[in-house]
Amino acid sequence: VWMQFSGAWGRERHLRNRTLEQGIQSVGSRRGHSSHNHNPVVILRREHTDEVQGEALGIALVYSGNFLIQAEVDTYDKTRILAGIHPDGFRWKLEPGEQFQSPEAVMAWTDQGLNRLSQTFHGLFGRRLARGYWRDRPRPILNNNWEATMFDFDEESLVKIAGKAKECGVELFVLDDGWFGARRNDKAGLGDWVANPELLPNGIAGLSKRIRGLGMEMGLWFEPEMVNKDSNLYRAHPDWILEVPGRTGCHGRNQFVLDFSRKEVVDAVYDMMCHVLDDADLSYIKWDMNRSITDCWSHALPADRQKETAHRYILGVYDLYERLLQRYPRILFESCASGGGRFDPGMLYYAPQAWCSDDSDAVERLSIQYGTSYAYPLSSIGAHVSEVPNQQVYRNVPLHTRANVACFGTHGYELDLNSLAPEELEQVREQIRFMKDNRRLLQFGTFxxxxxxxxxxxxxxxxxxxxxxxxxxxxxxxxxxxxxxxxxxxxxxxxxxxxxxxxxxxxxxxxxxxxxxxxxxxxxxxxxxxxxxxxxxxxxxxxxxxxxxxxxxxxxxxx
Missing domain, CATH: 2.60.40.1180 (Golgi alpha-mannosidase II)
Structure with a gap:
């Protein structure tokens, strides 16, 4: 039986089972990232294997770009697995003496059921693939302002939200999208990583000082791979986006993809981010990526190398991560791609946790987090308590259930706690006390x-x-x-x-x-x-x- 983890935005990594038959079946992505649609993990199991007994083989590709995992069953019922960069649209020109390193695939086998297979992956990914200061440390309980305010905030309203979070025991306040450039909606500002003085008159440094004065850490949202055409960065460098000359470009969420296959583009984004991070005392970065890649053509590459662009782009993303990690080793990075669009082993090497899905409804998250657990440790699963009615499915779920789902992950809050009734605030305080008492077990115990x-x-x-x-x-x-x-x-x-x-x-x-x-x-x-x-x-x-x-x-x- 072939097990895959598929879905779409808001319903990522749902388990799908298919019987292997003679012929070829596969999962993959040609979206420029591993995608919400299919995860680069596949499990093969015997027909009667379940969670507690039986033979299973897992294959995981340690890569964040276009991929293909394929099983071919021949007419003698022998199965051959292929995993790697998706061949469609990919080519790499090697000059004499040059080398090319392909992504690694990880395989795990058990004869003791799917739980044992998952525990093997959890140990490998959580304790060997992930690295750095935060690898083995329980994660801070955070409050993110996005679902509370979206773009409608200023410094005083943020401090008010953070103050109530601190009263409840939250340890980290995260400022999400909207703090930079001309960003008052999703049509402008991406690429200009400078604080908006009308919203934050003292900049990120001033806000972080006030947050720390409350006794909390502070984190910040970036979307470094993207740009709006209404931005100073685009006006100065219109050739820095991926686009096909002579064709009308495609955008998503009113934004375009920067050409991270070019070192000068990555260098410029790195310099802007470092200017913010050097000036402010931050302990967390949420790195988002809110659209797939289309028009994958680079102004810097000749015609016979254009099919290298997608892979060079991912190498540019990895390079920026690596440089930031070397410079800021104590910052906790959480990867995000419209939620779970780049939740893959390749990204875990740089960010030890990922925002599991933009769908924060607790009932929906049961399936998402359950499917995710087949390969990924709980310490990697970004899970928050959000408001009701839920913004994605408009469902009213009791507060205790929202917390009981989120605690099997990194745990945080995606709402303005000032909006809760006194009895609900007491529940939140108890939830946070419980999480602090038990988070090492919840995030690093055997699942x-x-x-x-x-x-x-x-x-x-x-x-x-x-x-x-x-x-x-x-x-x-x-x-x-x-x-x-x-x-x-x-x-x-x-x-x-x-x-x-x-x-x-x-x-x-x-x-x-x-x-x-x-x-x-x-x-x-x-x-x-x-x-x-x-x-x-x-x-x-x-x-x-x-x-x-x-x-x-x-x-x-x-x-």
């Missing part, structure tokens, strides 16, 4: 998928500490039903000869006795209470979009 959103109404997953003394289970129900039978979730990864206390996220005892690990793994954890599955210890009962966290602590030593 297990338990129940798939692609197969039913209930999603469940869990993390277990290396010594098997602690575990956290996430349980999520999409729709409520009346008078249901007793439901259980069989847990994984516990020590069979230890007893565990089981608590809900509100630190209420869930069972009066401490079950043994083998009981929880073979009989399961009971997840139903009452006629419609409510938790008896809550002050409020929820129906649709409910969720629960279970905290397990070992109370007896291993036999």
């Amino acid at each position: 297990y998928r338990l129940s798939s959103p692609f197969e039913g109404n209930v999603t469940a997953w869990m993390v277990v500490s290396e010594d098997q003394t602690e575990a956290i289970v996430g349980w999520y129900r999409t729709l409520s039903h009346v008078n249901q039978p007793t439901s259980r979730i069989r847990l994984q990864g516990l020590h069979p000869d230890r007893q565990y206390t089981v608590m809900t996220e509100g630190r209420h005892p869930y069972r009066t006795h401490a079950p043994w690990g083998d009981e929880l793994m073979h009989m399961g954890l009971i997840t139903s209470d009452g006629l419609s599955g409510q938790v008896e210890t809550r002050d409020k009962y929820y129906g649709d979009f409910d969720s629960r966290l279970y905290l397990l602590r070992a109370v007896t030593p291993a036999a």
